[in-house]
Amino acid sequence: MPEKIVVDARGMACPGPxxxxxxxxxxxxxxxxxxxxxxxxxxxxxxxxxxxRTGNKIVELKKxxxxxxxxxxxxxx
Amino acid sequence: MPEERVxxxxxxxxxxxxxxxxxxxxxxxxxxxxxxxxxxxxxxLWIAFKGHRPERYLRPVEDLVRPGVELVKxxxxxxxxxxxKVTLGDxxxxxxxxxxxxxxxxxxxxxVPGHRQLFESIGDYFGGADAAAKFWSHFSKxxxxxxxxxxxxxxxxxxxxxxxxxxxxxxxxxxxGLLGKVKVVLALPFIHEYASETMAKIIGPxxxxxxxxxxxxxxxxxxxxxxxxINSLEGxxxxxTLATVIPVHGGxxxxxxxxxxxxxxxxxxxxxYTLQVEGYDDAYAIGDCTNAPTSKTGVTAHLGAxxxxxxxxxxxxxFTGRTNCPVVADGEAAFVISDYEHPPVPVRFSKMKRxxxxxxxxxxxxxxxxxxxWQAVFRAYFEATSPAVLGERGW
Numbered sequence: 470m471p472e473k474i475v476v477d478a479r480g481m482a483c484p485g486p487x488x489x490x491x492x493x494x495x496x497x498x499x500x501x502x503x504x505x506x507x508x509x510x511x512x513x514x515x516x517x518x519x520x521x522r523t524g525n526k527i528v529e530l531k532k533x534x535x536x537x538x539x540x541x542x543x544x545x546x
Numbered sequence: 547m548p549e550e551r552v553x554x555x556x557x558x559x560x561x562x563x564x565x566x567x568x569x570x571x572x573x574x575x576x577x578x579x580x581x582x583x584x585x586x587x588x589x590x591l592w593i594a595f596k597g598h599r600p601e602r603y604l605r606p607v608e609d610l611v612r613p614g615v616e617l618v619k620x621x622x623x624x625x626x627x628x629x630x631k632v633t634l635g636d637x638x639x640x641x642x643x644x645x646x647x648x649x650x651x652x653x654x655x656x657x658v659p660g661h662r663q664l665f666e667s668i669g670d671y672f673g674g675a676d677a678a679a680k681f682w683s684h685f686s687k688x689x690x691x692x693x694x695x696x697x698x699x700x701x702x703x704x705x706x707x708x709x710x711x712x713x714x715x716x717x718x719x720x721x722x723g724l725l726g727k728v729k730v731v732l733a734l735p736f737i738h739e740y741a742s743e744t745m746a747k748i749i750g751p752x753x754x755x756x757x758x759x760x761x762x763x764x765x766x767x768x769x770x771x772x773x774x775x776i777n778s779l780e781g782x783x784x785x786x787t788l789a790t791v792i793p794v795h796g797g798x799x800x801x802x803x804x805x806x807x808x809x810x811x812x813x814x815x816x817x818x819y820t821l822q823v824e825g826y827d828d829a830y831a832i833g834d835c836t837n838a839p840t841s842k843t844g845v846t847a848h849l850g851a852x853x854x855x856x857x858x859x860x861x862x863x864x865f866t867g868r869t870n871c872p873v874v875a876d877g878e879a880a881f882v883i884s885d886y887e888h889p890p891v892p893v894r895f896s897k898m899k900r901x902x903x904x905x906x907x908x909x910x911x912x913x914x915x916x917x918x919x920w921q922a923v924f925r926a927y928f929e930a931t932s933p934a935v936l937g938e939r940g941w
Contacts, residue, residue: 481839484741488700491735491765495779515737522763523780545781 471500478507479536486512487519490541494523499546502528505539512537548573552858553632553642555622557584557607560833560847561648562914567855569614570918576616576640578632579607585675586910587844588704588872593678594671594790595714597686600679610915622649624801627826644828644858647814648851649798651703651834651842657794658698660769667771670790671711672703684788685715688728691787693719696733696776698766699794703834703842705741706873706882708732708792709749713875716756720876725757731784733764733776742890745873745882752875752895766791795842798835813837818886819864821854830854840867840886848913849928852921868928872903879903881931883941888933892940 476493478486486507493503505516513530516539520527524545531538550573554565557579565577589603611617621635625647632640653672655662665673669680685693695711704710712732719725732753738746739753739760753760767779769791776791777783797812807823808814814831815824818838823829832854833847840846849868856863867886872879879900884890893899906913913920931941 484700484736485839487737491700491779495765495767511743518737519763 471498471502473502473504476503476505478505478509478512480508484515485509487515490516490519494525494543497543497546499543501543503541503543505537505541507537507539508535510537512539516541548859550574550643550858551576551641552644552646553640554578554646554648555625555632556648556650556833556835557581557610557617558587558648558650558833558847559844559914560851561646562610563848563917564646564648564832564851564855565615566610566612566915567851567917568858569612570916571855571859573858574616575614576618576642577611578618578620578622578634578640580619580621582606582608582619583675584610584914586907588710588907590671590675590678591707591710591714591874593675594669594681595685595711595718597682597718600675604675605911610911612915622798622800624803626803627807627823627829628803630828642828645830646851646854647798647823647829647831647835648833648847649800649835651795651797652799652812653793654796655793658766658768658791660771661698661766661791661793663771664769664789664791665793668788668790670793671707672792681790685718688719688788689724690727692729692731692785694731694733694776694784694786694789696764696766696784696789697735697792699792700735700741700765701842702792702795704871705841705843706749706871708734709740709753710872710874711790712753712758713756713873716758717876720757728787729759730757731759731761731786733761733766733778733784735765736762738762740882742882742884744892745880745890748880748892748894749873756876795834797837809837811837818867820857821850821865822857830857838865838867841869841871841882841884843869843871845870848917848924852917868932870928870931872899872906874900874903881941883931883933883936885933891933891936891938893936894940 529540592598624633669677739750740746832850871882
């Protein structure tokens, strides 16, 4: 069963959000959804670069106020 | 004279500074430590990649505690914040009025397949002075092939540690005329050449200048020791002749009551400004063993110890999360300077900064035993170089 993993990295400065994403990704399996919430502005370009390199899919990337929400489908594992 | 009995767990940088400062101020202090020797941890880099003698970075713990501090040799097994009680491995128990937990982070060589086998066969620059000496015995014989410096997780002690490893390794190889015959590959779990993009722009060109090949977004997922291949979580592989991988870190391996005083990785949950253990006004944690959102480094342990001592004495001190991580390159250094409110500011490499780092190493033992003598010196430095003062212009 694919699972949804929520990673709350709000208030964490660089490289906090990516660190948390990498750690969640290690435990994830194919088909899982990782949702990351972050406030670090550097997270948006970083998560795009990460998804491109690892071959995982960004399903949603949006900004609500100060919070960046990225929803990633684990497709590369 | 204060009547409070303060129990300090761990005689690393934070524990020794806290215990010795409290004793200076007249407190009854007991410090618990499992090892006979204190290791200046950055020294492992110099042992592993430059062949320095391990003795240079080791001192007997008993020589580093000042009179008035009671040293108890033992392994901390359980900390009970609710009952104000600490249990040691041999069954002894200790009570306290105030406690400072300074037990550091633990290293997990079993989190990544093949890692323990690699570590046990050739050592590394994280697992102790002996492990570093063992690594040097292999590295010093390397005459061709590829040296890979990598990490199994983005969260580890001393964020520039792998960069320093690569710089020092390349320097040693260059001095032997072997750089080129031996390729140095630095594989990092970050998006850029350093966790902070600002510092990546400064460190990246230095790495290229030193002839170091950098691979970003490479988090070690498994090590095939037989075929000498490292595989990453991101789906890539690197072949190596000699490799060293920073292990996955976690909180101290102790039982804690209440269990929710630690996070899912075992780090002790603290208020990031007061360093008080969440929910307890008589308990503090400092340095690498906490979940404070700053770098795991000796500087934060030292500054955290000063804040906690001030608070025990009744002052309203606040920990800023300040970092000052030295990045040592060939004959030069830079510092990664940030705090909770400011991401790393641009700090350029210079020979003067290298001189400052070398002076600090020379002063290290004294700064542990007599922290009050160094407070004015360090305070002047940290105020003059605060990220708010340096700003976007940097240093």
